[in-house]
Amino acid sequence: MAKLAKSPWLLHYDGSSCNGCDIEVLACTTPKYDVERFGIINTGDPFQADILMVTGGVNHQSENVIKQIYSQMPDPKVVVAVGICACTGGVFKECYNIKGGVDTVIPVDVYVPGCAARPESIIDGVVKALEILEKKREAYAARKKAGA
Amino acid sequence: MDAVRVILYILLAPVIGGLLDGLDRRISARMQGRQGPPILQPFYDLSKLFSKEMIAVNNVQMLLNLSYLVFFVIAGSMLFAGADILMCLFLVSTADMFLVMAASSDSSPYSSIGANREMVQLMACEPMLLLLAVGFYLATGSFQVSEIVSGDISAIAAMPGFLIGFLFITGVKLRKSPFDLSTSHHAHQEVVKGLTTEMSGTTFAIMTITEYYEMVMLLGIVALFFANSTWWSWIIAVLFCLIAFFIEVFIDNVSARVKWDKLLGGCWAVTLVAGGLNGLILMIIQ
Numbered sequence A: 001m002a003k004l005a006k007s008p009w010l011l012h013y014d015g016s017s018c019n020g021c022d023i024e025v026l027a028c029t030t031p032k033y034d035v036e037r038f039g040i041i042n043t044g045d046p047f048q049a050d051i052l053m054v055t056g057g058v059n060h061q062s063e064n065v066i067k068q069i070y071s072q073m074p075d076p077k078v079v080v081a082v083g084i085c086a087c088t089g090g091v092f093k094e095c096y097n098i099k100g101g102v103d104t105v106i107p108v109d110v111y112v113p114g115c116a117a118r119p120e121s122i123i124d125g126v127v128k129a130l131e132i133l134e135k136k137r138e139a140y141a142a143r144k145k146a147g148a
Numbered sequence B: 001m002d003a004v005r006v007i008l009y010i011l012l013a014p015v016i017g018g019l020l021d022g023l024d025r026r027i028s029a030r031m032q033g034r035q036g037p038p039i040l041q042p043f044y045d046l047s048k049l050f051s052k053e054m055i056a057v058n059n060v061q062m063l064l065n066l067s068y069l070v071f072f073v074i075a076g077s078m079l080f081a082g083a084d085i086l087m088c089l090f091l092v093s094t095a096d097m098f099l100v101m102a103a104s105s106d107s108s109p110y111s112s113i114g115a116n117r118e119m120v121q122l123m124a125c126e127p128m129l130l131l132l133a134v135g136f137y138l139a140t141g142s143f144q145v146s147e148i149v150s151g152d153i154s155a156i157a158a159m160p161g162f163l164i165g166f167l168f169i170t171g172v173k174l175r176k177s178p179f180d181l182s183t184s185h186h187a188h189q190e191v192v193k194g195l196t197t198e199m200s201g202t203t204f205a206i207m208t209i210t211e212y213y214e215m216v217m218l219l220g221i222v223a224l225f226f227a228n229s230t231w232w233s234w235i236i237a238v239l240f241c242l243i244a245f246f247i248e249v250f251i252d253n254v255s256a257r258v259k260w261d262k263l264l265g266g267c268w269a270v271t272l273v274a275g276g277l278n279g280l281i282l283m284i285i286q
């Protein structure tokens, strides 16, 4: 059975979000949506995370942080951009301090649109990310086998 | 017979610990009005952790973590083999020191804070653990676990105060709220993941498995209070272990974390009042 798909641990990072999307991410852990029933844990530690969830566009302050926590996450890993700001920059796209979406600094696997993204669509995005994660895990296991 | 028990402990403790952890997460979720993960979730988590990439932050952390595991397995095995409880409790502290060293070996400031706090937790527990061994000696006349459990009446009759003290520090040992200073099993505490911050994949899995050994060993000590030469006393012992575990989960869910000075003061006060008074009374009676 898919090992990762049964226990995906999330790391949530706020790039420069207005906090609208952050609240929705947190709403996923409340009794109403309860993502823990899928084994999803909102961990705060990149070393133990499988899914990086970024809200808000990237600015020059958050750019390095995003790169760093992405590099600290062990393979296999996926990135989910939550909210239209994280996908493209959204309404802040033209601002002088905004670089754009998360994909301007790290590769993004799943885009969850919406302003703010609804908890249902965030969970959908995570489920989609799990499929990609599983494929990456297989590729990683094959690579490890070939390398060892 | 001793060898069988030791092998059973080594093989089954991670399974029992994992199931208890699953139960813990389920009960906690229900207490919060959520459905919660499946009971087998801890095993899914472990198998995932083993399949992840090994990020070695340095070349000693893995070794230190393995030492933590090995020393704990030896300590638990001694308890289940019926050996000296004093020796067993000493080994527990030694094992914990390896964890502190593993956490302080990396460069993360969060993990260093976690290591410092683990030391405080160690200091908070130590007096009670030593007093506990003395208590068993006063009540049953022996430090040998095999002799403690073969008395005519259970040790609890002579040492209820010790049980209260021990249950109090069990919360600290299991790293449960309000005493989860060094690292928390729940997401988002202020020091990221405390002493496990830079442990990933296999290293973290080993730490988790050791926690399961620890959990089963601590419950084994709880059972020591109830077991005597009759067979049905073991049923009561197992039942009470489950009750003790439920109490810990309940307290975990209803309390907020305390500061380190409260932890230290609280543990020592309970040790002194519950354990000390009980010990004094035992000394006077005999």
Ligand code: SF4
Residues within 6 Å of the ligand: A016, A017, A018, A019, A020, A021, A055, A056, A082, A083, A084, A085, A086, A090, A091, A114, A115, A116, A117
């Ligand atoms: S998408 Fe909307 S709610 Fe989300 S961070 Fe951007 S502006 Fe805020």
